Amino acid sequence: MNIRSLTRGDGVVIVAAVLLFVASFLSTWSCDGSACAGVELPMAWDNGALVMGVYLAGVIGAALIVVARMLPNPLKVAGLDLAQAGIVISVFAAWSALGAIFDPGGSLDTGSAGPDAGAGLILGLIAALILAGAAVATPLVPALKGALIGAPKPQTPQPYGGQPQGGYGYPGAPQQPYGAQPGQPQSYGGQPFDAQQVQGQQAPQPQQQQQQAQPQAPSQGGEFAPFWFAVPVARPLYGEDGAPTPIAELAPGNWYLAVEQRGAALIAQTQEGRRGVLQDTTGIQRG
Numbered sequence: 001m002n003i004r005s006l007t008r009g010d011g012v013v014i015v016a017a018v019l020l021f022v023a024s025f026l027s028t029w030s031c032d033g034s035a036c037a038g039v040e041l042p043m044a045w046d047n048g049a050l051v052m053g054v055y056l057a058g059v060i061g062a063a064l065i066v067v068a069r070m071l072p073n074p075l076k077v078a079g080l081d082l083a084q085a086g087i088v089i090s091v092f093a094a095w096s097a098l099g100a101i102f103d104p105g106g107s108l109d110t111g112s113a114g115p116d117a118g119a120g121l122i123l124g125l126i127a128a129l130i131l132a133g134a135a136v137a138t139p140l141v142p143a144l145k146g147a148l149i150g151a152p153k154p155q156t157p158q159p160y161g162g163q164p165q166g167g168y169g170y171p172g173a174p175q176q177p178y179g180a181q182p183g184q185p186q187s188y189g190g191q192p193f194d195a196q197q198v199q200g201q202q203a204p205q206p207q208q209q210q211q212q213a214q215p216q217a218p219s220q221g222g223e224f225a226p227f228w229f230a231v232p233v234a235r236p237l238y239g240e241d242g243a244p245t246p247i248a249e250l251a252p253g254n255w256y257l258a259v260e261q262r263g264a265a266l267i268a269q270t271q272e273g274r275r276g277v278l279q280d281t282t283g284i285q286r287g
Helices: 008-023 048-070 082-102 119-137 195-202 204-221
Strands: 227-230 235-238 246-250 256-262 265-269 275-278
Touching: 008 048, 008 119, 048 082, 048 119, 082 119, 246 275, 256 275
Parallel strands: none
Antiparallel strands: 227 256, 235 246, 235 275, 256 265, 265 275
């Protein structure tokens, strides 16, 4: 499971599920007046149909949506993806909460004056509506498709054989003799160096480096340099054989390696080593 594949919409679903679970411990009825003194008001856990049809259904639907988002390959239940099944259950929970708010007493015969809806039902209805709305809107609204947790910046690998420049102890870095003060010319054999002589010996070096670098520039101009990238939303990865069925899905919050370019498409490599064609490269973030 990859927690970085969660979207902002999934974050809203998680918060709504937590509110729904908290609301299940609040009273479902409200009562005013002296007649209610000392009366213990029921909560959702005292009504099996209510807690199963609204509160637990909403929490289970949210769990299916979040788990489906973190799995690398989608799983199906009764022909539906886990996310689709979670959306259906979330909408059912919101519909049940709407019915409970209109009839708090349910099948209880209380005469003409029935109990009013308590804090548990009110908060449960709000949480269930938010949960169902976020579950349905996440695949449709671009703002909710963004990554919930940003991808870490990939570390730039050091070239093979590369060594730190100018560090203490590095053979190519100038070393000061023991006891020398910064800013003083170094001596060898008791004789100080001539600054002008040193500058005269070092002056031609930039020109020599420039002459050496010029022949290499044309050979590097047309080559493709692999780079790391991240996608803003989930993008399908197709096989290199041109099959229309995706072989994997690139999730936001992860870094992938682009190893080749084919026109506007990229040949991308996943963390598992699978390679495929990323046809939609709009809005990708280069590392």
